[in-house]
Amino acid sequence: MATPTEFRLPRYEQDPDGTHPPLDFSGYGSTALRHPKQELVLLPQMLTEVTGPLLGPGRLGEHDNDLTRQHAGEPQGQRIIVTGRLLDGDGRPVRDSLVEIWQANAGGRYRHTGDRWPSPLDPNFDGVGRTLTDSDGRYTFTTIKPGAYPWKNHDNAWRPAHIHFSVFGSAFTQRLVTQMYFPDDPLFSQDPIFNSIPDEKARQRMVSRYDHDITQAEWALGYQFDIVLRGRDASVFEEEEDED
């Protein structure tokens, strides 16, 4: 029975202006031929948009959350623990949700056929991790700190050290791929990808925080990195309660 109330859907708020990068950003050369030039058409949030894949434990292998234990030997570099919570804009944890990461090795080299700069591959490091958030929305990876790497975007261009993160949230509207950076990186000032975020405060939300309580004695340095996804418009649910 389809009464209109039954089709009341959650609504996801727009993120504040300046949060996300423009698709056309001259500082990052690869955007030139890849950004749409036509105006985007507004897609109302209907059933397909407010639902999304809920991907569970079936996607994980044994050492997927520990990138230092995926081979017989240990990788080179500074061992680190990266942990944080996956939340939506209302502060609600996104539970049992897949978090995927990929990164360069300690020397800044990716295990990818297209990455040919003269820094060696590490036979003990693939640079790929997956985990699920827990009931508090928390994820944790053990890995090594990635190195900076050069690219050909501009003269003497170097990417600041970063880990690529991919998360789903609980709706198609919340899908996010981002990069986690490390505090006080001297390469921020010349990096167009980092600086493509218009709002300086939003930019800083991609920078992880060193946390001495996460750091483990005689073992690994700890970093905190929370990921916040689009929030729901609370009024949609308040209205529903008012009707009772």
Added chain:
Amino acid sequence: MPRLLPTPSQTVGPYLSIGLPWPDGPHVVPEGTPGAFWIRGTVRDGNGDPVPDAMIETWQADPGGGFRHPDDPRGEASGEFRGFGRCPTNPDGTYGILTLLPGVVPGEGGTTQARHIDVSVFARGLLNRVVTRIYFEDQDNSGDPVLTTVPEERRGTLIAAKTDDGYRFDVRLQGDGETVFFAL
């Protein structure tokens, strides 16, 4: 509860193919599933050149029009249908997703949406994903509440063409025949 400020989007960069592909990613349903077909296409840039470092993700209703998700107010669909597909592009810019035809889904205010699949495109050079929709040329698309808001001369970019083993849906990021992309 205090509002938290969102984390910005960043590009997947050139090396997404080490981190994101899954062996069964392109299979929304297992090979051999009755009624399954391939949606294949090529992702191209503003010059018309293939994009070899992109990734297509799809999300759709099951053949009955249901979603395996607690926010579907009609009740969460049962069954094993994953609804989600993911395929990085090959060196020649091509991708393929094996799936079933989605059912019709209610829209806003008593409207009915034509059968459709939501698509995210990620790539080096895309600082954020771009979002589009796949419709099917041999289905009834009249009166779809989204298609009708798209300028008529551009609607064709959203309609997958019938092929021998399914449908073709090409993505043109920029230029002649640029795909219609949506703001969510």
